[in-house]
Amino acid sequence: MTDTLQRAPGALTGLKVIDLTQMLAGPFCTMMLGDQGATVIKIEPLDGEPTRLFGPFAADDQLKSFGGYFQSVNRNKLSVALDLKHAQGREVFLRLVQEADVVVENFRAGVMDRLGIGYETLAATNRKLVYAALRGFGDPRSGASPYVDWPAFDVVAQAMGGIIGITGPDADTPLKIGPGVGDLVPAMMSAFAILAAVRHADKTGEGQFVDLAMYDSMLALCERIIYQHSYAGQVPGPEGNGHPLLCPFGLFPASDGWVTIACPRENFWLLLTEIMGQPELGRDPRYGSNEARTARKGEVVALVSEWSARRSKAEIQSLLGGRVPFGPVNTVADILADPHVAARSMVAEVDHPGSAHRYSIANSPIRMSKTFSGVQTRSPLTGEHTDAVLAEAGYKPSDIETLRAACAIA
Incomplete structure (x- = not known):
């Protein structure tokens, strides 16, 4: 036809x-x-x-x-x-x-x-x-x-x-x-x-x-819940804005909204702590691996959140964009104004x-x-x-x- x-x-x-x-x-x-x-x-x-x-x-x-x-x-x-x-x-x-x-x-x-x-x-x-x-x-x-x-x-x-x-x-x-x-x-x-x-x-x-x-x-x-149950005997529940196996990985507050930051790998974590002005956190053995950070997730999320909450989404983007995995939480208005969408x-x-x-x-x-x-x-x-x-x-x-x-x- x-x-x-x-x-x-x-x-x-x-x-x-x-x-x-x-x-x-x-x-x-x-x-x-x-x-x-x-x-x-x-x-x-x-x-x-x-x-x-x-x-x-x-x-x-x-x-x-x-x-x-x-x-x-x-x-x-x-x-x-x-x-x-x-x-x-x-x-x-x-x-x-x-x-x-x-x-x-x-x-x-x-x-x-x-x-x-x-x-x-x-x-x-x-x-x-x-x-x-x-x-x-x-x-x-x-x-x-x-x-x-x-x-x-x-x-x-x-x-x-x-x-x-x-x-x-x-x-x-x-x-x-x-x-x-x-x-x-x-x-x-x-x-x-x-x-x-x-x-x-x-x-x-x-x-x-x-x-x-x-x-x-x-x-x-939802394939992850199957192997979590099979390998670890877990029955996963709601996970908030983080990740059960990776840290930091999720949503963090900005002064005018929210952003996402994902630094499970050590090189990204070291760079993030330098940008935050706290390089000592990158050298601290308590946070020296993704496994260690996940075990202390509450502390890590609080540290990153305290830093991000004092800055706007645009300020955080200027610091993190292109350097560590980062993205602002966009509204449809933000999306339609984004040059990426046009390109x-x-x-x-x-x-x-x-x-x-x-x-x-x-x-x-x-x-x-x-x-x-x-x-x-x-x-x-x-x-x-x-x-x-x-x-x-x-x-x-x-x-x-x-x-x-x-x-x-x-």
Whole structure:
């Protein structure tokens, strides 16, 4: 299929992805593929994916087809509106799958099977197809979790996978991570797994079922707690703003906010104490190794904090920046004003249908020397590309109108 977006070629140009996902995890996964040039055909219900209703909305948006949530993770995609419960809608879907490389869905286990378009059915029509499922607790094909029928969102995966249990200011106050890592990390792992399966399919001509559980992905992210328990018998809890194995390593107060300082290695520790004007601390055997400093973590953190608290973030940056591992704790305003962000093109501006203004979204962090990576087009309107995609699949204009009249497409 010709990429009707007419974009700059990316590393995945020519890869066709049928995207049945919604909310955050699945769309972020397919967004990553689209950012690298894959043709991502987003299959939506006739009235659009539910997150189109999520804000924030532009103040002058006359259409309200989608808000910032949807715009951020559905860029570089084509939208085809299909009713998968309609027999003719399923026929259209099956026809699209015949020419696809990848199908991605994040429904609850069994939904696609009940629609008659599950993995086995699709694999029978396209032997090379990579079928990826991203669910809260995985798919029974790979291992039947006792929670397989439980619905799951980011916060559920964060809680059950262990990350909330080790995050917080003290042992009695667990905290949810700010960004939706319970969605985003599984999305990234799914994108990696999909490309691994595509590589296998290219070599062997054989597709396969790719299964990612949000719970599993959080557990993999929290790998440290497993070996801490196995090697040392520990049950780690919230760790505050430090690190259980490294010191100094974490957040420290400034007069106008917070900064991060990480000096677990002796050369950095010696340099930090010199900059602090207390070189004797660098020579003190009580703090002479990371292990020794970790054993006296309270003392070390207090010494560094007492020094940092008397200085502004800018003052600390002028002293530590480029010399020891350091970074200010930035707000979004700080980030948008940071020359690094501009130099790395980490913010992209996109048009928004219904609004006279352009808006900013986060760009892809991936940079490649030969191929383009990142935002090229805004998120689509519901069914914006239905006619074009079906035409390229071989449907005549009269066929498309018949399907639309039957309410199989929009």
